Amino acid sequence: MASCCLEGFQWDGTPIGQETTFADHNVYVTGSNTDAAVLIVHDILGWKFPNTRLLADSYARDANVTVYIPDFFGGESIAPDIIYDLVKRAAYDIPGFISRNSKEIREPQITSVAKALKAQYKSVGAIGFCWGGWAVFRLGNKANDNLVDAIVAAHPTHLTEEEIQNVGVPTQILAPETDSQYPPELKAFTNKVLPELGIDYDYQHFAGLDHGFATKGDRSSPVAVKGLERAQTAAAHWFKLHLHHGR
Structure with missing residues (x-):
């Protein structure tokens, strides 16, 4: 993980979901499907980042799922304006962040939320952005006995060859x-x-695009807009295809 994970643009729009609690975590929830759910494992900007919530709203609408964004950083958050502030980005302690939010610390929490979703819904998908990318591969590990039914990873970080080799779901x-x-x-x-x-x-x-494009792309750039819209559509279609099973 590097400073590029903190760069990007905040989008216009107002999220329409609600904050609540689920499986002992604060969560943002959007959508009303009682059969199919999607778990978003957020990037370094956390569960409150407006862009991620807007994406959740779009998945709920376009894939007909209920979407959950839990807080996997234990209440720690970064002010969204850091993406525009070079001085703040340069000063941010990324190694400290990684140590506080290592795989060993956060994987059990992510797994517990996925298990709770699987107990409530007939099918569950997971999408991870940046920091969350490694996590969805672990959720989709073939040894996890169908903990999730499908995964999406967008510009993942900390992903290993072993995690790639062991995935067992779409x-x-x-x-x-x-x-x-x-x-x-x-x-x-x-x-x-x-x-x-x-x-x-x-x-x-995604030709011509950089790390973070799917969650923090520049909506004033035609190339970036085409990429982030294509990414949103692709993920929604993936979940629609694999979570509804003909329903």
């Missing part, structure tokens, strides 16, 4: 052309291994 990846956190060699490994695992697999390449 997997979609939203990958920008330039991404120091998901570099070419790991993209090549992904595209070599996943087609051999016997799962539905969809790799979406």
Whole structure:
């Protein structure tokens, strides 16, 4: 994880969901489907970042699911204006953040929320952005006995070859052309291994775009708008395809 994870743009719009609690976590919830749910594992900007909530609203609408964004940082949050402030970004203690929010610390919490969703809904999907990308691969691990039914990872960070090799559910990846956190060699490994695992697999390449495009893209740029809208549509279609099972 690097300073690029804090760069980007905040979008216009007002989220329409509500804040509540679920499985001992504060959550943002949107949508009303009682059969299918999607868990969003947020990026470094946390569960309150407006762009992520707007995306949740769009998935709820376009995929006909109920979407949950839990707080997986234990109440810690970063002010959204950091994405516009070079001085704040440079001063932010990313190594400290990583140590406070390591896989070892946060995976049990993420898993517990997924289990609670699976107990309530007939089908559950998960999408992870940046920091959350590794987490959805672990939720989709073939040893987890269908903890989730499908996953999407957008510009993931901290993703390992082992996590890629062990996925066992339909997997979609939203990958920008330039991404120091998901570099070419790991993209090549992904595209070599996943087609051999016997799962539905969809790799979406976004030419001319950088890390963070799916959650913090510049809506004044036609190229960025095309990319973030395509990413939103692709993820919604993936969940619609794999979570409804003909219903």
